[in-house]
Amino acid sequence: MSQKKDWMLPDFSEAPEAEPDRQYYFISQVKKLVRQRSGELGRPLKVFSLVVGCQMNARDSEKLLGILEQAGYVQTDQEEDADLVIYNTCTVRENANQKVYGRLGHLNNLKKQNPELKIALCGCMMQEPHVVDAIKKSYRFVDLVFGTHNIYKLAELLYLRLITGQMVIEVWDGAAEIVEDLPVDRKYPFKSGVNIMFGCNNFCSYCIVPYVRGRERSRNPEDILREIRRLVSEGVVEVMLLGQNVNSYGKNLDTPVSFAELLRRIEQIEGLERIRFMTSHPKDLSDELIEVMRCSQKICRHFHLPLQSGSTRILERMNRRYTKEQFLEIVGKLKKAMPDLSLTTDIIVGFPGETEEDFLETMDVVRKARFDSAFTFIYSKRTGTPAASMEDQVPENEVKDRFDRLLALVQQIGQEESGRDAGTVQKVLVEEVNRQDECMVTGRLGNNVLVHFPGDASLIGTIIPVKLTESRGFYYLGEQITEEE
């Protein structure tokens, strides 16, 4: 889908052609307009950002806010106060779409109270033609719509909207160039997501991601390393490498580099203390990666390995390209190499054609793999995916019953597994002052589990040894210990 215009394009001949210079030009143009308008109003212009969905979206929104801050907008967490509202949407499951439509009604009311308000929608949901059609038809008050491939163009699109006064829609079908070096407003000073690749080539039959995020594109290792070095120089101690399928990183580069090799190079960065990554696809998980992890001082002992289903028959219909036995074999290898590894997963219940027998296979894998935690989802039919046209959709009441049984098992095992580190001393990255008790701080173990212990804000962003004194199910209470102890 390309942009459809019913107005004359303004003259942008002064704008540089090359990126990111072009976007910096538009950031300065928007800034002039923002300054002028806030001068007239006698107050700053405010932006409210909402992000739903995965870590990839969270990172995208940091980029959007980086651009808007440089253009002069000030952030607000009150939607009612905003002059610009920007929703970064998800469409992995249908309920996410419904929520956005629900909120749009509310935004329409806000716009009536504040005519200044501009509404921008972006992200995965906007990549779906039927969504854009619905917005054009029934939500005319929306100002700006763009997709996942052109978020870097926010300043240019917003400028176009501000000077034409027309709804601007720009959604690209295919992959775009990867534009480096645009501003980013990071949520945390001490940890950051880092995109290593975009898109997905797997076409799992239930999943809409390959349609809305396009084909796999890996960033150059040099660009990734440069970004991480810069982040470290700014105080970041933990990075989360992001991709839909990080295990296939680098395959499409001019000089291919494996994910394991990339990790080896990132490990060398001085000052970086923790490396995380997500998400892995079991079919691409190499022995080399397990070995790099095992030997690493920095890669966290946490692996998110989506199972989706434990039935080989359903896995085949899902186009996952591994069997129940192969999945369990990988789990065995990971746990043998790293006995302290925390293993988490995603599971879908009620995929078309799933019988009680298939479901029991999933329960069996959950019992055998003993995941520390699992995200469980009810299958959601996504228009345009192969599974949506499969005939034998499972009746709702059966799905609900299976979902409840699965959740109970996952929670029971999670509870049994959690607490296994009680009594030990672990390194903790302190993230914030405890929300319930300001004499306590909250931090994260390498395996991603939370710990609360006495401390103050001065500890935020540091990695310190903490004795896990008590397990409380899914988190620990602890005590900071001094080095001598």
Ligand code: 5AD
């Ligand atoms: N229905 C339900 N869950 C889904 N996921 C992806 N697509 C669907 C769908 N159509 C889940 C998968 C994936 C996670 C991010 O979302 O489990 O791993």
Ligand code: SF4
């Ligand atoms: Fe979707 Fe499968 Fe790609 Fe994950 S690997 S984003 S589930 S298609």
